[in-house]
Amino acid sequence: xxxxxxxxxxxxxxxxxxxxxxxxxxxxxxxxxxxxxxxxxxxxxxxxxxxxxxxxxxxxxxxxxxxxxxxxxx
Numbered sequence: 001x002x003x004x005x006x007x008x009x010x011x012x013x014x015x016x017x018x019x020x021x022x023x024x025x026x027x028x029x030x031x032x033x034x035x036x037x038x039x040x041x042x043x044x045x046x047x048x049x050x051x052x053x054x055x056x057x058x059x060x061x062x063x064x065x066x067x068x069x070x071x072x073x074x
Contacts, residue, residue: 005067012060016053023049
């Protein structure tokens with residue numbers, strides 16, 4: 001269980017960087033994403049991106065903290 005939480009934590013901490021690259025890596029892909037349906041159309045705005053990046057990063061931190069809490073209980 002602890003190893004799964006550590007792996008998930010690392011993935012979620014690194015995912016904002018991948019998401020930023022995915023959205024902004026290519027101009028045509030950026031335009032394609034923000035012209036999409038509802039959640040994708042808001043990816044071009046700063047508040048939506050900040051919310052996504054922070055929530056993914058904080059979720060990663062939570063998973064890492066939980067993994068250390070479970071390690072101490074075992």
